Amino acid sequence: MPFVQFEHLRHSHLRLMYSDAVVSFNLASNVTVGEIARTLDEFSNERHGSPLAIDIIIKRPSAGLG
Numbered sequence: 001m002p003f004v005q006f007e008h009l010r011h012s013h014l015r016l017m018y019s020d021a022v023v024s025f026n027l028a029s030n031v032t033v034g035e036i037a038r039t040l041d042e043f044s045n046e047r048h049g050s051p052l053a054i055d056i057i058i059k060r061p062s063a064g065l066g
Helices: 033-047
Strands: 012-017 022-027 053-057
Touching (some): 012 033
Antiparallel strands (some): 012 022, 012 053
């Protein structure tokens, strides 16, 4: 699995790691924990299994990134 340096990501990010794949999503800046939970539930049900690992990166808005 490739190494990702999270400090270089410009957006909030969700990454799901399965035994056979890694799936990544950008997240809205106003995402809620409930929305993340629903996404995890729906996506895991579609794949017929639970992810082995989950990374959730919430980027705080800062000046100049607009």
